[in-house]
């Protein structure tokens with residue numbers, strides 16, 4: 001395989017929610033690999049400042065204020081991308097999130113908002129972009145940013161977790177339905193990434209807990225989600241479709257196992273299996 005297949009030279013990528021956090025990390029990583037990037041974010045100021053950073057890297061950066069919950073806004077954003085940048089090669093369905101609430105305290109408005117943002121946003125953007133890819137005869141790549149919470153239980157995130165599981169499953173069916181057009185679709189499932197939501201876990205007093213719970217011993221960085229996204233967006237993954245790629249420092253594999261000094265355990269304080277920590281060099 002030619003090493004240049006890792007590059008995204010002159011590919012056009014749309015990143016929803018690309019104004020900050022993971023979406024912005026992916027956007028800047030894509031630009032470093034040669035892509036032109038549309039930041040489709042509800043927040044116009046964040047979108048514009050991320051697009052300016054893309055342009056500073058020498059690529060085209062376009063901010064289009066878009067609420068992914070609104071299908072008309074999404075269609076207008078994709079039309080404008082095609083008009084101004086010539087087509088779409090990559091879509092990252094990244095906009096999402098939820099304030100945690102016990103299910104029984106949510107009620108219809110919060111249920112609907114969570115589903116509209118975390119599931120319908122992906123549906124809207126995927127429909128509009130796949131049609132544009134087919135019309136433009138582009139062999140595209142779609143990447144859903146789901147979450148490890150789509151594969152495990154998480155108190156307070158019932159609807160969010162269900163939507164993220166839905167994104168992962170949609171990628172499997174999409175792989176079958178879009179494959180004939182040469183369009184691939186995959187999910188990336190991160191665990192905690194060092195963004196605005198990680199304030200508590202960043203505190204020095206919580207570092208021992210982070211080290212014991214995450215096999216790689218630290219939070220993930222937005223650029224590390226960007227690296228996985230470059231793999232799925234580029235020809236490096238030309239035979240990969242319908243998968244969920246965990247970007248989680250090994251947490252999914254650990255399944256609740258933690259280490260405490262010289263032992264592994266599922267129950268803090270109870271020694272269950274020996275561990276031989278490698279002395280620090």
Ligand SMILES: NC(=O)c1ccc[n+]([C@@H]2O[C@H](COP(=O)([O-])OP(=O)(O)OC[C@H]3O[C@@H](n4cnc5c(N)ncnc54)[C@H](O)[C@@H]3O)[C@@H](O)[C@H]2O)c1
Nearest residue numbers: 017019020021022041042043067068094095096147192193
């Ligand atoms: N941060 C994590 O640790 C983590 C872990 C797993 C999964 N995720 C997922 O990654 C994605 C990004 O998370 P983040 O932590 O970077 O989020 P964030 O809150 O830092 O950023 C989200 C961005 O999306 C934009 N946005 C929100 N609603 C929108 C809408 N309706 N339309 C368009 N844009 C909208 C916001 O303006 C913001 O720029 C989310 O889907 C989240 O569920 C995050």
